[in-house]
Amino acid sequence: MNKSLTKLALGAALLTSSSAALAADYVIDTKGAHAFVNFKIQHLGYSWLYGRFNTFSGDFSYDADKPNESKINVVIDTSSIDSNHAERDKHLRGDDFLNVGEHPKATFKSTDISFSDDTNGKVTGEFTLNGVTKTISFDIEKIGEGDDPWGGYRVGFLGHTQLALKDYNIDYNLGPASTHVDIELSIEGVRK
Secondary structure (H helix, E strand, O other): HHHHHHHHHHHHHHHHHHHHHHHHHEEOOOOOOEEEEEEEEEEEEOOOEEEEEEOEEEEHHHHHHHOHEEEEEEEEEEEHEEOOOHHHHHHHHHOOOOOOOOOOOEEEEEEEEEEEEOEEEEEEEEEEEOOOEEEEEEEEEEEEEEOOOOOEEEEEEEEEEEEEEOOOOOOOOOOOOEEEEEEEEEEEEEEE
C-alpha cells in the first residue's frame, strides 16, 4: 500500500511540475511586432519627444495561479533607438547619451514581482543602461491572456516607469524639464 501511494504521489508531482513549467514560460513576441519599448521625454519643456527601441528580446514566466512567482528578462539593443529623426538618433547613440559603442545593450532582470490582484502588480529588478546598474520598481497591468488564432497561447502586460537620466551617467543639458525619461513596456508573450 505504501509503495502504491508513493508512486501515485511521485507521478502526480512530476505531472504537476511539468505542466506548470509548460504553462508558465513565454517568449516575448518581437517577431510579430506585438511588443514595444517606447519612451517619451520633454523637449526643452515645450513639447514631448517620442521614440522607441526597435530591437529587443526577452522571456518571462507567468502562471495566473501563482503570479508572484513570475520572472522577466529583457535585453534591448540600444543602437536601435528610433525617434523618427536620423540626426537626433545619431546623437542619442553617441557619448552624450547612450554611448552604444561601449554599452550596446540595456538589460532588465526581475528580482521580485508582486500582484495586488488579478490585474495589477509591481515589478522590481536590476536595470542596466550605459554601463550603470540600478534597482528599479514599476507598476504593471495584466492586459489579458488566452488562445491565439494560430494555435498558441498568449499573455500580455503593460508597464510604466520613469528614469532619471543622471542615474545612468547621462548629464547632457536638455533643460530643467527634461531630466527624466518615461518608459512604457508593452509586452505580449507566446507560451513556449
